[in-house]
Amino acid sequence: MLSITYFGHTSFALESKGTVVLLNPGxxxxxxxxxxxxxARIVIATNRxxxxxxxxxxxxxxxxxxxxxxxxxxxxxxxxxxxxxxxHVLENEVPYEVPDVRITPYNLSRIDEEKDxxxxxxxxxxxxxxxxxxxxxxxxxxxxxxxxxxxxxxxPIGGGAxxxxxxxxxxxxxxxxxxxxxMRWTSEEQPMKFSKYLEQFGQGTExxxxxxxxxxxxxxxxxxxxxxxxx
Amino acid sequence: MSENEKKNVIIDLEESERVQLGGRSELESxxxxxxxxxxxxxxxxxIWNVKVHLGDSRGSTDISKESLAAGEVDIGSKWESRYKxxxxxxxxxxxxxxxxxxxxDTEDPHWAYVSGKxxxxxxxxxIKNETDxxxxxxxxxxxxxxxxxxxxxxxxxxxxxxxxxxxKQIVWKDxxxxxxxxxxxxxxxxxxxxxxxxxxxGEIVLTYRGEGxxxxxxxxxxxxxxxxxxxxxxxxxxxxxxxxxxxxSNESDLIVRLDKAEVFVTPExxxxxxxxxxxxxxxxxxxxxxxxxSFTVASKETxxxxxxxxxxxxxxxxxxxxxxxxxxxxxxxxxxxxxxKTFDPPSVNSFDKTPVEVTIEVKNTGTAKLNEITIIDxxxxxxxxxxxxxxxxxxxxxxxxxxxxxxxxxxxxxPEKHHKVTFTVKDLKDSVxxxxxxxxxxxxxxxxxxxxxxxxxxxxxIACSANTHPAGIEAEMSSxxxxxxxxxxxxxxxxxxxxxxxxxxxxxxxxxxxxxxxNGEVTAENIKMTDWIPAAFxxxxxxxxxxxxxxTKVDDGTNMVWNWTRMNPGDQKKMKVTVQGEGExxxxxxxxxxx
Numbered sequence: 045m046l047s048i049t050y051f052g053h054t055s056f057a058l059e060s061k062g063t064v065v066l067l068n069p070g071x072x073x074x075x076x077x078x079x080x081x082x083x084a085r086i087v088i089a090t091n092r093x094x095x096x097x098x099x100x101x102x103x104x105x106x107x108x109x110x111x112x113x114x115x116x117x118x119x120x121x122x123x124x125x126x127x128x129x130x131x132h133v134l135e136n137e138v139p140y141e142v143p144d145v146r147i148t149p150y151n152l153s154r155i156d157e158e159k160d161x162x163x164x165x166x167x168x169x170x171x172x173x174x175x176x177x178x179x180x181x182x183x184x185x186x187x188x189x190x191x192x193x194x195x196x197x198x199x200p201i202g203g204g205a206x207x208x209x210x211x212x213x214x215x216x217x218x219x220x221x222x223x224x225x226x227m228r229w230t231s232e233e234q235p236m237k238f239s240k241y242l243e244q245f246g247q248g249t250e251x252x253x254x255x256x257x258x259x260x261x262x263x264x265x266x267x268x269x270x271x272x273x274x275x
Numbered sequence: 276m277s278e279n280e281k282k283n284v285i286i287d288l289e290e291s292e293r294v295q296l297g298g299r300s301e302l303e304s305x306x307x308x309x310x311x312x313x314x315x316x317x318x319x320x321x322i323w324n325v326k327v328h329l330g331d332s333r334g335s336t337d338i339s340k341e342s343l344a345a346g347e348v349d350i351g352s353k354w355e356s357r358y359k360x361x362x363x364x365x366x367x368x369x370x371x372x373x374x375x376x377x378x379x380d381t382e383d384p385h386w387a388y389v390s391g392k393x394x395x396x397x398x399x400x401x402i403k404n405e406t407d408x409x410x411x412x413x414x415x416x417x418x419x420x421x422x423x424x425x426x427x428x429x430x431x432x433x434x435x436x437x438x439x440x441x442x443k444q445i446v447w448k449d450x451x452x453x454x455x456x457x458x459x460x461x462x463x464x465x466x467x468x469x470x471x472x473x474x475x476x477g478e479i480v481l482t483y484r485g486e487g488x489x490x491x492x493x494x495x496x497x498x499x500x501x502x503x504x505x506x507x508x509x510x511x512x513x514x515x516x517x518x519x520x521x522x523x524s525n526e527s528d529l530i531v532r533l534d535k536a537e538v539f540v541t542p543e544x545x546x547x548x549x550x551x552x553x554x555x556x557x558x559x560x561x562x563x564x565x566x567x568x569s570f571t572v573a574s575k576e577t578x579x580x581x582x583x584x585x586x587x588x589x590x591x592x593x594x595x596x597x598x599x600x601x602x603x604x605x606x607x608x609x610x611x612x613x614x615x616k617t618f619d620p621p622s623v624n625s626f627d628k629t630p631v632e633v634t635i636e637v638k639n640t641g642t643a644k645l646n647e648i649t650i651i652d653x654x655x656x657x658x659x660x661x662x663x664x665x666x667x668x669x670x671x672x673x674x675x676x677x678x679x680x681x682x683x684x685x686x687x688x689x690p691e692k693h694h695k696v697t698f699t700v701k702d703l704k705d706s707v708x709x710x711x712x713x714x715x716x717x718x719x720x721x722x723x724x725x726x727x728x729x730x731x732x733x734x735x736x737i738a739c740s741a742n743t744h745p746a747g748i749e750a751e752m753s754s755x756x757x758x759x760x761x762x763x764x765x766x767x768x769x770x771x772x773x774x775x776x777x778x779x780x781x782x783x784x785x786x787x788x789x790x791x792x793x794n795g796e797v798t799a800e801n802i803k804m805t806d807w808i809p810a811a812f813x814x815x816x817x818x819x820x821x822x823x824x825x826x827t828k829v830d831d832g833t834n835m836v837w838n839w840t841r842m843n844p845g846d847q848k849k850m851k852v853t854v855q856g857e858g859e860x861x862x863x864x865x866x867x868x869x870x
Binding site: 137162186210214237241245247 | 627629662688721841843
């Protein structure tokens with residue numbers, strides 16, 4: 045059984061068997077999406093921008109959680125006070141494992157809207173609770189994710205620094221996860237379109253649009269039947 | 276005097292009905308009036324003290340008195356009195372069916388032209404006699420509107436009809452209609468209208484006569500005096516015995532009816548008069564005809580006789596109904612549609628997969644209400660069609676949840692094929708009501724542009740049609756066959772390869788470094804890179820191992836082939852291939868292909 049909680053923007057918590065992996069607890073519209081006292085085992089920021097790293101340092105320190113990120117993100121976390129023994133730099137395609145969790149990072153990139161260039165962003169393949177979850181962070185490219193076998197793909201759809209809806213849909217069509225979860229939308233129309241397009245063109249992939257604070261429970265019923273429930 | 280020469284005073288009832296029908300032949304008004312005349316047909320005798328007696332027959336008229344005093348009517352003159360009559364319907368029923376699409380049989384006629392098309396108009400005019408008498412003197416004039424051409428009288432049940440090109444009139448006449456019978460004429464024409472202004476279908480004027488008929492129930496009678504001689508001759512036949520003879524003579528040239536003749540004798544010594552003649556002969560006396568009646572009475576002196584006679588000129592009643600029906604022209608609206616089709620986004624990046632919103636709005640730009648709309652959208656290849664359950668429809672600005680058809684042919688989602696999308700909504704009159712002029716039907720669905728090539732064109736022509744109820748000729752609007760092209764933005768592809776040949780750690784070992792990069796603006800797919808190993812060398816390994824190539828022996832060495840399904844802009848692959856052999860490692864440049 046895997047539980048996925050959405051906090052808004054690109055922030056999710058994955059929980060299985062008591063292990064909580066917190067993804068991109070960013071600061072969005074000048075507010076932290078996840079409270080500082082959130083308890084996690086692992087905190088991952090996929091890039092160094094504030095809307096990704098946000099208050100990761102505080103959460104990591106408060107809950108003594110591992111902080112994972114690429115080199116420049118870890119450096120920023122260090123500046124923000126994360127103790128060195130909690131830090132771990134993720135290398136491209138080098139898995140990071142703890143009991144019941146395996147995280148494989150892939151180098152992707154996001155658009156730096158301030159400097160009109162690109163910065164590194166990690167895409168993650170997270171194996172937890174018997175599920176394979178693709179999490180693209182703030183990506184504007186798909187990298188190898190179209191080739192990865194995934195049960196769940198969490199993808200940005202808001203455009204700007206990241207995928208617009210069309211690219212997210214296109215990746216879902218190619219990668220064929222069981223469900224696609226949108227994130228980082230900037231208008232209510234975007235998740236509706238994502239859902240509508242996947243219904244039509246997804247060829248088996250279902251769209252699950254989560255609202256902040258909603259929780260998605262996913263499991264293999266009877267060992268082989270994929271089931272989910274959104275609360 | 277022959278029967279034909281008999282002269283009777285005429286009471287003539289000539290009643291006229293003037294009828295206004297609306298455009299759909301519905302009765303709008305009927306105005307019925309009458310003229311009652313007393314006509315003295317005599318050549319030499321006046322009539323006077325003329326009274327017309329109506330009794331209880333005035334019911335539906337505005338005549339208030341039971342008897343009307345007509346006074347004196349001179350020779351050859353007449354007295355007239357006008358009155359109104361209340362009726363509900365005329366004695367003749369006129370109906371026009373102006374069918375703008377006579378080629379298609381429907382229960383109800385078609386009532387709208389279609390702009391820009393040849394409308395096969397069929398006009399059926401029917402006249403029904405609703406009375407028990409004949410209707411004659413029928414003349415029907417139908418004005419033919421100027422937009423009609425090829426006028427043809429297709430059939431007439433009776434009479435003669437012809438079309439006058441100069442006056443644009445059809446005149447139908449020379450027939451009568453028997454009681455409760457109906458007759459009809461059918462006219463064919465072609466209507467061509469290029470704008471949307473509603474047109475007049477042309478008015479109709481029908482005149483007719485119902486001889487011997489009346490709209491009121493007046494049953495007039497007449498009393499009058501005329502030149503009539505009367506007297507009593509007394510002649511002694513024996514002493515003190517008298518024969519008294521009442522003699523009457525019609526001195527006029529009219530027929531006079533003697534209704535009553537009474538003679539009284541006054542007794543010699545006084546006392547009450549004795550009636551000696553009491554007759555009701557009711558005899559109609561021709562001019563100069565005499566009538567006599569006698570009795571005898573004993574009297575020493577000449578008897579004193581007085582008479583009381585009641586006579587009147589005989590009348591005949593003639594009557595007729597003259598009718599005029601004016602039918603207002605039916606107003607014929609014009610059906611026309613226009614459409615707007617948009618792609619959002621209007622252009623897609625080449626070699627990409629992009630959802631595209633297709634919005635088509637069909638607007639009623641005519642003046643007729645529309646009952647059904649059909650949209651046929653032709654999707655080009657390299658486009659994945661929508662699924663039938665994912666179309667959104669708005670009618671009159673509101674989302675429509677009623678029944679409609681959305682058919683995709685062929686019924687699959689294979690982007691390589693062309694697809695025809697057909698949307699049809701019918702019977703709007705039974706759901707949200709017909710589409711009024713200015714209102715629209717809008718549909719939206721998404722397609723997936725599928726790796727479109729910049730050198731290709733992707734026209735998506737459209738054909739829209741609409742119809743009224745009942746359905747006739749369709750109003751159509753379509754694009755050219757190469758219309759509505761989905762734009763493809765050319766994104767430059769630039770796959771570069773770099774190669775370095777470095778000495779390895781061991782003797783005869785070389786490390787070939789290969790770097791392939793997508794430096795273009797668009798994702799590259801199906802990338803294939805081939806590099807060659809000279810014959811004197813063997814492939815050993817690749818770092819990273821996951822990127823090991825397919826090895827194929829060729830005449831002059833070994834080929835290494837890598838395949839990647841996709842490289843995004845900025846993506847780079849770097850491989851280090853270790854080879855082992857002898858001699859000099861000849862350099863050839865790697866080849867790379869992609870789409």
